[in-house]
Amino acid sequence: MTVESGPTVCHRLPAGLKLLLVALVIAAGLAIPAENWPAHGMLAALVFAGHTFAGIPLRYLLRRLALFLPLLLTFALSLPLSQGGDRGWELGTAIALRGSLAFLSMLWLIHVLPFPQLLATLRRYHCPSVLLAMMAFMYRFSFLLFHEVERMTAARRARSFGRTGFWFRWKVGAQVIGMLLIRSMRRAERVHGAMLARGWTGDVRVLEDKA
Amino acid sequence: MTSPPGPESALTAEAPASAEAAPEIAAVEVRGVRFRFPSGQAALDDVSFTARAGERVAIVGPSGAGKSTLLMHLNGLLPERLPAVPQSTVFIEGVAVAPETAADVRRRVGFLFQDPDDQLFCPTVREDVAFGPLNLGLPAAEVRGLVTSSLELVGLGAEYAERSTLQLSVGERKRVCLAGVFACRPSVLALDEPSANLDPRARRNLLQILNRFSGCQIIATHDLDLVVEHCHRVVVLDHGKVFADGPPAQVLRDEWLLKQHGLEVPLRLLLDDSMPRHSLS
Numbered sequence: 038m039t040v041e042s043g044p045t046v047c048h049r050l051p052a053g054l055k056l057l058l059v060a061l062v063i064a065a066g067l068a069i070p071a072e073n074w075p076a077h078g079m080l081a082a083l084v085f086a087g088h089t090f091a092g093i094p095l096r097y098l099l100r101r102l103a104l105f106l107p108l109l110l111t112f113a114l115s116l117p118l119s120q121g122g123d124r125g126w127e128l129g130t131a132i133a134l135r136g137s138l139a140f141l142s143m144l145w146l147i148h149v150l151p152f153p154q155l156l157a158t159l160r161r162y163h164c165p166s167v168l169l170a171m172m173a174f175m176y177r178f179s180f181l182l183f184h185e186v187e188r189m190t191a192a193r194r195a196r197s198f199g200r201t202g203f204w205f206r207w208k209v210g211a212q213v214i215g216m217l218l219i220r221s222m223r224r225a226e227r228v229h230g231a232m233l234a235r236g237w238t239g240d241v242r243v244l245e246d247k248a
Numbered sequence: 249m250t251s252p253p254g255p256e257s258a259l260t261a262e263a264p265a266s267a268e269a270a271p272e273i274a275a276v277e278v279r280g281v282r283f284r285f286p287s288g289q290a291a292l293d294d295v296s297f298t299a300r301a302g303e304r305v306a307i308v309g310p311s312g313a314g315k316s317t318l319l320m321h322l323n324g325l326l327p328e329r330l331p332a333v334p335q336s337t338v339f340i341e342g343v344a345v346a347p348e349t350a351a352d353v354r355r356r357v358g359f360l361f362q363d364p365d366d367q368l369f370c371p372t373v374r375e376d377v378a379f380g381p382l383n384l385g386l387p388a389a390e391v392r393g394l395v396t397s398s399l400e401l402v403g404l405g406a407e408y409a410e411r412s413t414l415q416l417s418v419g420e421r422k423r424v425c426l427a428g429v430f431a432c433r434p435s436v437l438a439l440d441e442p443s444a445n446l447d448p449r450a451r452r453n454l455l456q457i458l459n460r461f462s463g464c465q466i467i468a469t470h471d472l473d474l475v476v477e478h479c480h481r482v483v484v485l486d487h488g489k490v491f492a493d494g495p496p497a498q499v500l501r502d503e504w505l506l507k508q509h510g511l512e513v514p515l516r517l518l519l520d521d522s523m524p525r526h527s528l529s
Contacts, residue, residue, distance in 0.1 A: 153371045153412065173371050180414050181365055227366040230325045234359035235432060236351065236383030244378040244391055 310510030419450030
């Protein structure tokens, strides 16, 4: 295990240890009984301490959490409806809390461990290569998709001439998503062609580190 | 399956000034290729040409002429999934492009895609350049050497190896793509719009790199100045048909022909023709 360089103590921790810490937090969240609120609180304190030591701004965390929470809360709120009574609320709250903590732990990991290093570390610990390849593709092309959305949004704004309104935005948004899907499929075809052109036969081969 | 000819010589030696000294063997032979898209639209209609080893052949024509489609036939990316064909119509150094020869053909033909983002799919430069050699089954030590030498060949130092492919300029991305192609040690290059979106300096760097490759180059491009500067021959393609095949200085001066096929006489030739002879001396 090698010590990493970086601006904070969290960044300088060995990559394997960072992964282990996040795995432990998620496992602990799953293991704690739903009604054990002090243990949940301690885990939350640990996660927030990690963020503080890593120098991650609270505003950044809240913004990311705001994107994730609607999805999580939809699932958590279904429990009181299906289970009913106090037990349902207790389970729903515990799931919302655990989900948030797991999400925050992953944010911490993303912040302190660059993605290529994360892949290299997972490879070192014999993570299946197909899974790693999928993660690498997802990472690489999520940025391209994001840029594509930005370009399409700019083009839409340039020709909207100030026209706004709820239905107009929904309609245009749906068109952008549809077009993005088609473009993504075309790009996927081209990328597949580029892989075939360099001898891809379906096996994932990686260049192992020298060490 | 035979191994491709010595790549080192193809990559390090300066290319001959003309293709006159090239050996007789056809590096690329295209015989009456026809292709239709699934929609039924004809993309290629009885296209034939040959290119010798060391020869640089440009494929020019308006957008939608079939240039990229033709290039994709050179290493079997088209017809899709290489369906069994009664007779092979494309030969690379004598090897027919067919499902059973796909690996061998792709080893011989290095393909540079128009959009570098289609070609750079690994997180780091090192992994991307290593992708091809690893698929060729080369040992790790050799692959590492190839990554370093290929990056040096395209003018990128070892410090680029660990860089993310997201953090590169368009010119750098193009060069990494070329490094990935060179790392497979091809004897034929198929280049789809290699100078597209490059600034003048990046374009000049690209030409210098391509000049160092002495193997056969088939270049689909709209950049007619590049054709005049770099190629021995030009093939005019339109609506999937070949309309002219000859030296750039001759073909690209034919205003009528170029106008018929949505092209214009390149600026370089116009300047050459308008410049008084005595000023050159």
